[in-house]
Amino acid sequence: MTPVAFDTGALWHGASSPQTFSFATACYIQPGMASKKRNGDLTTEVLVQIRDELRLTREQLKNEIHDVRGALEQTNARLERLEHRQTEDAVRLATEVVAVANAVGQVRDLLRDQRQDQNRIDDHERRIAALETKAS
16 A cells, blocks of 8 residues: 555645645545445544544634734834824924025015115215215
8 A cells, every 4th residue: 555645734834744645545445444434433533533634724823914904003003103204294394494585685685775875875975976076
């Protein structure tokens, strides 16, 4: 008889060790055994192994889901901190933009006043020059 490996773990990613059945045991009637009883025992054993694999897989999935939920909560907390920081930065930048706009307005006003003062100085210098020419 040639043994045939029946690996239920291959279906469930190696979660259990392979069970080896002989080809004759799995497919033929053994002398002295009732075929229905032996076939039923093998079927029951395979179904029990499948059930156990399902339970193990379900438990592994529960653990994985728990881990993913924990990681998701941590990610959400980091995202909330980042959102809060981004809001603070936006407020700070808006405040600075307003301050820069005010400073630009003040510089503009100073330049305008300086230009008006320069025009007045030029006018005074012309008048002084005219008076000096008249007086001479």
